[in-house]
Each structure stands twice: as C-alpha cells, then as structure tokens.
Amino acid sequence: LIIGSLTICGILGFFIVPLTIVFFIYLSNILLLIYQRNNELKADPLSDVWNSVRETIASFWDIYARVWHGYELHGVENLPEGPGILVYYHGAIPIDYLYFLSRLFLWKKRLCLSVADHFVFRLPGLKLLLAVTGVIPGTREECLVALKNGYLVSISPGGVREALFSDESYQLMWGNRKGFAQVALEAKVPIIPMYTQNVREGYRMFKERRFFRQLYESTRLPFTPPYGGLPVKFRTYIGKPIPYDPNITTEELVEKVICKGKFLFSFQTKMAVQALISKHQTIPGNIWKALLERFDKRRK
Numbered sequence: 301l302i303i304g305s306l307t308i309c310g311i312l313g314f315f316i317v318p319l320t321i322v323f324f325i326y327l328s329n330i331l332l333l334i335y336q337r338n339n340e341l342k343a344d345p346l347s348d349v350w351n352s353v354r355e356t357i358a359s360f361w362d363i364y365a366r367v368w369h370g371y372e373l374h375g376v377e378n379l380p381e382g383p384g385i386l387v388y389y390h391g392a393i394p395i396d397y398l399y400f401l402s403r404l405f406l407w408k409k410r411l412c413l414s415v416a417d418h419f420v421f422r423l424p425g426l427k428l429l430l431a432v433t434g435v436i437p438g439t440r441e442e443c444l445v446a447l448k449n450g451y452l453v454s455i456s457p458g459g460v461r462e463a464l465f466s467d468e469s470y471q472l473m474w475g476n477r478k479g480f481a482q483v484a485l486e487a488k489v490p491i492i493p494m495y496t497q498n499v500r501e502g503y504r505m506f507k508e509r510r511f512f513r514q515l516y517e518s519t520r521l522p523f524t525p526p527y528g529g530l531p532v533k534f535r536t537y538i539g540k541p542i543p544y545d546p547n548i549t550t551e552e553l554v555e556k557v558i559c560k561g562k563f564l565f566s567f568q569t570k571m572a573v574q575a576l577i578s579k580h581q582t583i584p585g586n587i588w589k590a591l592l593e594r595f596d597k598r599r600k
Contacts, residue, residue: 317529318503321395324364328357329429336428345431346411354411354432358402365399368531369502370594373403375538383447384490384541385480386412386454389472390462391499392526397454400494400536401433413446415455419521440483447487454494455480460522465513468500468585481550490541497535501590503528532590 335341335353343349365371388397397414404410415438421430436442438455446453456462457474466473484491503526512524582589 314527315525318393318526320529321393324360325429326425328360329426331357332428332432345428346434350432351409354405358405361398361402362406365402365534369396369399369534370531371396371399371403372533372535373400373407373538374535376404376407378492378538378540379404379408379452380490380492380541382489383450383487384452384492385443385447385484385487386452386492386494386538387480388454388456388494389470389496389499390456390458390460390466391496392463392503392505392528394456394463395503396496396499396534396536397456399534400496410452412452412454415443415453417460417520419460440479443483444487447483447489452492460520461516463526464505464516464522464524466500467504467507468583470500470583470585478550484544485546485548485550488544488546490543492541493539495537495539497537498532498585498590498593499534501532501585501587502530502534530587530591531594532587533593533596 332350332353335350341349362371391397401412401414404412411434413434413436416430416435418437420426420435421437434451436446436453443453457477457480458466458472461475462473481491505524505526515521515523
C-alpha cells in the first residue's frame with residue numbers, strides 16, 4: 301500500500317503543474333461568466349467593455365509568471381504600432397505565450413489575437429474565455445479582417461505537432477506551412493518573430509513513439525500529455541520585425557522567418573545569431589542550467 305501510494309504520488313508529481321494550469325484556465329473562464337452575468341453583458345467579446353476583467357485575469361497570470369518562472373519580456377519596442385503577424389516557437393505547453401499576452405495587455409492595453417488549432421475549440425467550457433482573449437481558428441479571411449482592424453495576430457506554424465514532437469533541441473517543425481507569409485504579403489504587414497528561452501526545460505513531452513505520431517497524424521488530436529512544470533527561467537524575446545516587401549516571394553519570406561525564428565531573431569548575420577544562441581540558450585536544453593538561471597541574481 302505504501303509503495304503503491306508513493307508510486308501514484310510520484311506519477312502525479314510529473315503532471316501536477318500542468319493540471320494546475322488547466323485548473324486556473326477554467327477558473328478564468330468561470331470569472332468571465334460571473335462578470336458577464338453580473339453586468340448583463342452582450343457586447344462583442346473583443347470590445348473594450350471587457351477590459352476590466354481582462355486586466356484582472358492578466359494580472360493573475362502575470363503574478364503566476366513572476367513567481368513560478370521569474371518571467372521576463374524583452375523587445376516589446378519591436379512591436380509595430382499597427383497590425384502585424386507574430387510568429388513563435390510552440391512549447392509543449394504554450395504557457396509562455398499566455399504570459400506574453402498577459403504582460404502585453406498590462407503594459408500596453410493591447411490585445412493580440414491568437415490563431416489556435418481546431419481541437420482547442422472542441423474543449424468544453426472555454427467558449428467565453430477563447431472569445432474574450434481573442435483566440436480565432438485562423439482562416440485566411442479571419443486573419444486578414446483582424447489585421448485590417450489593426451490587431452496583432454499571432455501564429456505558431458509548428459502548432460500542435462511542434463508542441464508534441466519537438467524536444468530540447470528546439471527543432472522547428474513547420475513542414476510546408478506558408479499561409480502566414482501569404483497573409484502577411486496580402487495584408488502588407490510585417491512579421492515579428494518571437495521565442496521563449498527554456499520553454500522546453502519547463503514543460504516536456506515524452507519521447508516520440510511511432511504509434512503516437514501516427515495517431516496524431518490520423519486524428520490531429522494530442523493524446524500524449526505534457527509533464528514537468530519546473531520553475532525554470534523564462535525569457536521571451538521579440539525580435540526585429542521583418543518589414544513588408546512587395547518584391548519578396550512567399551518562399552523567401554518563410555525562409556527569412558525560419559532563419560530568424562530558429563536563432564532568437566534579433567540579428568541579421570549568422571555569426572551574430574549564433575553568438576546570441578550561445579549566450580541565451582543551451583542546445584540541447586539543460587534543465588539544471590535553466591533552474592540555475594531562475595535564481596542567478598547576476599543575470600537579472
């Protein structure tokens with residue numbers, strides 16, 4: 301009985317932080333429902349009348365980010381005043397992206413619309429939260445309308461596949477996805493690359509198995525659960541925008557984003573980018589180093 305109890309506790313320990321995050325996400329949706337009922341709101345979920353409750357939720361997640369991951373956001377000045385497309389690496393759990401959204405709203409009162417996988421909209425009990433936080437399915441038409449209305453739109457071309465099957469090598473798994481580049485060219489907006497240091501050291505997936513890969517490719521549903529939740533240091537870097545260029549092709553734009561996205565985005569030459577990787581990210585990622593960075597006062 302003791303051995304069995306310890307085993308169960310050990311297994312739960314692997315998943316307790318991811319489960320806590322899920323709990324807080326649903327709690328955020330409950331808060332929105334209470335706010336909606338008390339104020340008898342029927343307004344557009346993206347309208348400013350929701351800003352007070354948005355700020356409350358963003359403040360909670362920002363406190364969580366500071367306490368658990370010592371979260372830092374760098375490069376906000378690289379975001380355009382108008383519309384643009386943010387392209388980011390997808391961790392096992394995109395909690396770093398949630399931290400980014402929260403801090404961006406608190407600092408700039410700015411809402412960034414988020415393109416999500418279709419399975420996200422099948423999750424029960426999150427409809428209002430998705431609507432108020434600006435999560436969209438991400439069709440070409442929806443993205444173009446959002447950009448026309450002046451919003452930032454974010455997308456992870458690797459999506460769920462990258463979340464499930466990338467690892468501490470931080471390999472981008474974009475395949476042949478070029479839709480975001482085509483939308484950027486049609487909307488005549490810049491692309492802004494973004495990356496969070498140590499996101500794979502905080503949360504990981506079990507090593508890829510052929511069965512799970514085939515299961516995902518056939519169903520497009522994530523069956524492998526994330527584990528971890530160690531309080532490693534998270535730093536999100538927003539790189540220099542890649543400006544709209546009417547003479548560039550979709551393929552050239554994708555190649556340019558991949559080069560910048562894989563190497564923290566900020567520098568134009570390969571040598572400078574490689575120096576930045578060596579300074580900010582161990583490849584392959586190292587959990588112990590990421591934990592030490594969390595409490596290293598010299599790096600603050």
